[in-house]
Amino acid sequence: MNRNDQVLMTERFVRQNMKGYDSGHDWWHIERVRNLALFINKMEELADPFIVEITALLHDTADSKFTKENGDQGYSLLDNFMEECKLSRIKDQVITVIKNVSFSSKIKTGDPDDHLLWVIQDADRLDAIGAIGVARAFNYGGFRNNKIYNPEIIDNDVFSEDDQKIGTASTISHFYDKLLLLKYRMNTLTAKKLAAERHEFLEIFLKQFYQEWNFSTGKNL
Ligand code: ADP
Ligand code: NI
Numbered sequence: 001m002n003r004n005d006q007v008l009m010t011e012r013f014v015r016q017n018m019k020g021y022d023s024g025h026d027w028w029h030i031e032r033v034r035n036l037a038l039f040i041n042k043m044e045e046l047a048d049p050f051i052v053e054i055t056a057l058l059h060d061t062a063d064s065k066f067t068k069e070n071g072d073q074g075y076s077l078l079d080n081f082m083e084e085c086k087l088s089r090i091k092d093q094v095i096t097v098i099k100n101v102s103f104s105s106k107i108k109t110g111d112p113d114d115h116l117l118w119v120i121q122d123a124d125r126l127d128a129i130g131a132i133g134v135a136r137a138f139n140y141g142g143f144r145n146n147k148i149y150n151p152e153i154i155d156n157d158v159f160s161e162d163d164q165k166i167g168t169a170s171t172i173s174h175f176y177d178k179l180l181l182l183k184y185r186m187n188t189l190t191a192k193k194l195a196a197e198r199h200e201f202l203e204i205f206l207k208q209f210y211q212e213w214n215f216s217t218g219k220n221l
Helices: 003-017 027-044 049-058 071-084 088-100 115-126 130-143 171-177 179-185 189-213
Strands: 165-167
Touching (some): 003 027, 003 049, 003 071, 027 049, 027 115, 027 189, 049 088, 049 115, 071 088, 088 115, 115 179, 115 189, 171 179, 171 189, 179 189
């Protein structure tokens, strides 16, 4: 099996595996992350492009938020696939990155100087900002039945007088919890440059959003 066959087999595995995911995490997210990762790596020359491509393709397949299996089962599926696909040589390296790539990852086992992690993490984070990031955030908010915005809360969670959590996050609050922070979390210079433009778009979007939201007050006239 040559590298080209291994990439094609991996694509097939990922498409099959991600069918139950929300549409912000679908095949097209994978395709965008692959393109971003390959571009960043080309500019920065940090890792073997083949390993970058395989890791980008697989980076969300074991996500316990979306697989019916628990996290470990997701990883054993991945493990089996990589053995089958004759990718044993790079298996440990790829799985370590996948475990550490998520912004919300609780399993921080990896080496912070892992160049492959830098590239994949940057690509995944870039796809959460800019116009695509806005679209994905509102898509995810809809999937979770969250409000688009709640001007009565600044914080993510709403509590009752006796301190019970009674509300859920709005998608606009997710901008402050995560999206607006991502440009400061980029590892590579190439990603920092790409993030600057995408971050600016988030700011423009929010400005316009609040302007329209406050229209009835007459402030904009
Ligand atoms: P990670 O890649 O760190 O696992 P998530 O799976 O949490 O990230 O996020 C994937 C996508 O869903 C991103 O585009 C993110 O902005 C969006 N998202 C996650 N949580 C929320 C939320 N509470 N509201 C709106 N969008 C969200
Ligand atoms: Ni992802």
